[in-house]
Amino acid sequence: MEKIKVGIAGYGNIGRGVEKAVNAAPDMELKAFFTRRDPAALQTNTPDAKILRTEDAASMRDELDVVILCGGSATDLPKQGPAFAGIFNTIDSFDTHAKIPDYFAAMDNAAGDKVSVLSVGWDPGLFSIMRQLSLAALPCGSDYTFWGRGVSQGHSDAIRRIEGVANAIQYTVPVEEAVQAVRDGKNPELTTRQKHLRECYVVAKEGADKARIEQEIKTMPNYFADYDTTVTFVTEEELKKNHSKMPHGGLVIRSGSTGDNNHVMEFSLKLDSNPEFTASVLTAYARAAVRLNREGRKGAMTVLDVPLSYLTVEDPSWQRKNLL
């Protein structure tokens, strides 16, 4: 069987994770990287793959089956997505929830005869699948999403911008009592503060006023003011040793009823590496995009549009025998 020829656009944490996942997939071949940096300066772990400037990507139009877009949602993907769509089948992890409808429209408009699957990953992505499946199974009910325990890059960055802060890592942590109330089918009304805690590990610069830093963190609007926040000062060495991984995870729980009977559905993830797991999900959907396009499907799609049988190397009759 001919292998699926894959390109990767962007070589940050997600891009490196996708590289690993594609190289581990028996049915895929990594053929090209696209970068906005100087291609000569990019060191990848796949010496056989070409490295091209992003603006030269179209020259590989006939040599790739799919390009996995590994840019960020804030500024990269809104341009990168429509630029690659239509030339290649694409996959991306666009995760600005409120802007997904607009991004979907832009990608659908650009996709032409190709398939673009957007907002793939775990949230949006696997968690979206769970919200849809649980709504389907329990139309009368409520669902809850909790994130963590995991590192939030946005919140870590916000702390690092405070004067006197040398470095920082922020963990989002679900409040255990809230999770338990949901699991118990109590359908609680939960405020922001009741759902998640924020734990901050901060390295202060020499001579900085730690009390003032802690106060600035805890009162920062949007990021921390609405949460119970703890601040722990650590040394740079402690931060490197204990907080240098990028774990994440979370839960989707729906409780609902059928008449007098109650039911609880729960999906949870515990991830040692958020970017590597996201990359692995992107790679599975890249396989699906290629298969769908070969069958004549085109346009923008999300995880809710892709039949699950397309995701794995194994064929449908194997799946029926072994997974049903």
Add this chain to the structure above:
Amino acid sequence: MEKIKVGIAGYGNIGRGVEKAVNAAPDMELKAFFTRRDPAALQTNTPDAKILRTEDAASMRDELDVVILCGGSATDLPKQGPAFAGIFNTIDSFDTHAKIPDYFAAMDNAAGDKVSVLSVGWDPGLFSIMRQLSLAALPCGSDYTFWGRGVSQGHSDAIRRIEGVANAIQYTVPVEEAVQAVRDGKNPELTTRQKHLRECYVVAKEGADKARIEQEIKTMPNYFADYDTTVTFVTEEELKKNHSKMPHGGLVIRSGSTGDNNHVMEFSLKLDSNPEFTASVLTAYARAAVRLNREGRKGAMTVLDVPLSYLTVEDPSWQRKNLL
């Protein structure tokens, strides 16, 4: 919007659950029951729906969009399935795992221009979806399925056949240490005995030899001999009071790695009523079958073939806005 016209074949626990779910669905209308009993003797909760003999079902060919087959897997569905397929779009909960490939072939052969979605429910069904999704996301790993705590009808029946037993209920219970080892990513090799316990609540007939009954249960091949089994004798009143519901549930857990990083995906169900929850899932897939057939799709399918966007009343743009 015209409502989806639904028929129900079989009026046991699942059939009554489907009746409830269809009557609660804003986009569906329950039009007919098909029964092997005397239609005049069948009391349903939907007075407006016709009641016909199973052999007269084809007379409703042009009046129904889908028939939900609520027979059992052992003897009903192998005949009922192919008899209804091709005349109607069908949904069923065929759950004899080892025979699914043969049943799929029989249904695909019979389906003609209609859609037949088979083996819908929670296992097979939602658990199959989780096994496929977790295999896709973590190709390097192992998955584990645990059932319970819940009532197994087959095991309860087996106890009731023992001489001196007036009534009995059997619960299948996952072994907590085994579940924890899997959650901890230890990828344990588990024997049958290490995965599940069996708890039996037994009403003995007056004067029966309880020690002999307990011994017969615990040594029964296939059903109990390979498990740690507890037997508790109770009165008929206690059994009715404490053990008359049909709860069930279970877990699918996959742990796997991407290079040096480990990840755990877990899906769990805690159901007060196994048949009502199964019925609710069947009803969601009935909606999907009708939509797929209206788009020209035909043949046998499983939950792995049906895009998730087809399952709920809400349209795809609502789903993208609210669930992604």
